[in-house]
Amino acid sequence: MKEPNRKPGPASPVVQIALDSQSATPLYRQVYEGLRDAMLSGRLARGARLPSTRALAADLGVARNTILLAFDQLRSEGYLAGRRGGGTHARDVVPDAMLTVPRVRRARRVVGRTGARTPTKTEPPARPAPSVAPKISARGQALFETGSILIRRNGPHAPFELGVPAMDAFPMRRWAQLAGRRWRRGDVDLGELDPAGEPALRAAIASYVGAARGARCTADQVFVLNGAQQALYLVSQVLLDPGDDVWMEEPGYVGARVAFLAAGARPVPVRVDDEGLDVAEGRRLAPGARMAYVTPSHQFPLGVVMSASRRLQLLAWARSSGAWIIEDDYDSEFRYTGRPLPCMQGLEAEQREKGQRAHVVYAGTFSKTLVSGLRLGYMIVPDELVDVFRAARSTVDRHTPAAYQHVLADFIGEGHYFRHIRHVRSLCAERQAALVDAASVRLSGLLEIAPDPAGLHLLGRLAPGIDDVAAHDAAMARGIRSWALSKFYLRAPASGGALVLGYGGFDERQIRRAAGTLAGVLERMAR
Ligand SMILES: Cc1ncc(COP(=O)(O)O)c(C=O)c1O
Numbered sequence: 001m002k003e004p005n006r007k008p009g010p011a012s013p014v015v016q017i018a019l020d021s022q023s024a025t026p027l028y029r030q031v032y033e034g035l036r037d038a039m040l041s042g043r044l045a046r047g048a049r050l051p052s053t054r055a056l057a058a059d060l061g062v063a064r065n066t067i068l069l070a071f072d073q074l075r076s077e078g079y080l081a082g083r084r085g086g087g088t089h090a091r092d093v094v095p096d097a098m099l100t101v102p103r104v105r106r107a108r109r110v111v112g113r114t115g116a117r118t119p120t121k122t123e124p125p126a127r128p129a130p131s132v133a134p135k136i137s138a139r140g141q142a143l144f145e146t147g148s149i150l151i152r153r154n155g156p157h158a159p160f161e162l163g164v165p166a167m168d169a170f171p172m173r174r175w176a177q178l179a180g181r182r183w184r185r186g187d188v189d190l191g192e193l194d195p196a197g198e199p200a201l202r203a204a205i206a207s208y209v210g211a212a213r214g215a216r217c218t219a220d221q222v223f224v225l226n227g228a229q230q231a232l233y234l235v236s237q238v239l240l241d242p243g244d245d246v247w248m249e250e251p252g253y254v255g256a257r258v259a260f261l262a263a264g265a266r267p268v269p270v271r272v273d274d275e276g277l278d279v280a281e282g283r284r285l286a287p288g289a290r291m292a293y294v295t296p297s298h299q300f301p302l303g304v305v306m307s308a309s310r311r312l313q314l315l316a317w318a319r320s321s322g323a324w325i326i327e328d329d330y331d332s333e334f335r336y337t338g339r340p341l342p343c344m345q346g347l348e349a350e351q352r353e354k355g356q357r358a359h360v361v362y363a364g365t366f367s368k369t370l371v372s373g374l375r376l377g378y379m380i381v382p383d384e385l386v387d388v389f390r391a392a393r394s395t396v397d398r399h400t401p402a403a404y405q406h407v408l409a410d411f412i413g414e415g416h417y418f419r420h421i422r423h424v425r426s427l428c429a430e431r432q433a434a435l436v437d438a439a440s441v442r443l444s445g446l447l448e449i450a451p452d453p454a455g456l457h458l459l460g461r462l463a464p465g466i467d468d469v470a471a472h473d474a475a476m477a478r479g480i481r482s483w484a485l486s487k488f489y490l491r492a493p494a495s496g497g498a499l500v501l502g503y504g505g506f507d508e509r510q511i512r513r514a515a516g517t518l519a520g521v522l523e524r525m526a527r
Helices: 027-041 053-060 064-076 095-099 103-114 138-150 172-185 199-213 228-239 254-262 279-285 308-321 344-351 383-396 402-413 416-442 468-477 508-526
Strands: 222-225 245-250 266-273 291-294 324-328 360-365 377-380 447-449 457-462 498-502
Touching (some): 027 064, 138 254, 172 402, 228 291, 228 324, 228 360, 254 291, 291 308, 308 324, 308 344, 324 344, 416 447, 416 457, 416 508
Antiparallel strands (some): 360 377, 447 457
């Protein structure tokens, strides 16, 4: 849709757009919709020049990046003309108008070619045929309602965002070198791969989880995925039917809850105490559940390690009821003191009598040790499920891009991964110590943070009387992105408020500065 060279019209007065920062719709999308509505309704004149992105951002009280994203979208859909960085104006003809072809014009074109009939310019426009709005599916609606909470905006991360690894330690040069070597040698699989992944990487993962986590599997049981989240999605689709009960740790990982809800299953909140998931409570609440989701090596978000006896109880229940256990081992590489317990997948293999079916699906990720933007994770499935997961994966995205799989296989195979883990582990231990220290200096009496021998986040207990959601909101307004612990509960939490603080992705200076800002926010709330 190319527009002739034209002089832009007069600058438009500021467009009023109502933004809702609490809405599940991202802010850039709200700006996009607001401007599009203004154009379609004529509030924003055709050809009008838009304010600069900087001015509009200031006017609406949002980041400039938000406006840039909205403008990019409107430009790509043909509502706006102009370049990023140059002036921008509304197009003379908006795409929606082009979709409605008036009958008079159509008649004239036909006549012009055949000469059959002289059209009358005064012929009244046809009344549009009644149109029935197409609907999204119930599953799509469930995904939207529950999954919107997982949407990440583009742009820099800020303390104390969760799930952010030490991105500044990513071995960029080594990665580039390994990738370059593959491409230069023409040693990249350009055809479609097995949905389970590239053989060398599957073998490298099988031997890594065997050595580091005590898992027992062959390379054939390993699926290379676009992150552990994809494991949660696939197990929900393949192993659950609508209406099935799933034991969910309470509090627990929202991404898992969302995957189960989107499959039509019913997450049943099961209490977590200082031994991990309370299996007896699970048996009481939903004895016939089809699945249990657990993070046994470092419970998310409380940080508890599931005791050996609870692991055995959980396995015994799964065996007696035919349930699945989803073991999410998302950050097990970050253990700073002591030895971790082997994973449940390995424990089950050890215990399993000959011929008995396996119940555990194990999910792991490279998002915490490397970076989450690579979208590299994996799962280990029982032998008998390999083919059904292969088929399921083929209908989602076929497989993870081959080039990334090759580079990661080389990275692990040549020993770089083990060295890198040692490096980020000690870096994150320092970052945790910085947060604990900053909290004892700046946040004492407001937020009590105790060290944790594992993980990439800490729990801060708020002083009595400070509500965690209110604290989260007030901190967000000052650019501090902690999470309110109560948001991880399905039922109302029993104990007082707490904030969950991710520290792995932030250097000591950022951590100390953010702790100071958070102290200011909480002091005002405590007054
Ligand atoms: C507990 C837990 N499980 C799974 C994931 C998913 O990780 P990814 O999809 O990035 O591998 C996360 C991400 O932060 C997490 O915190």
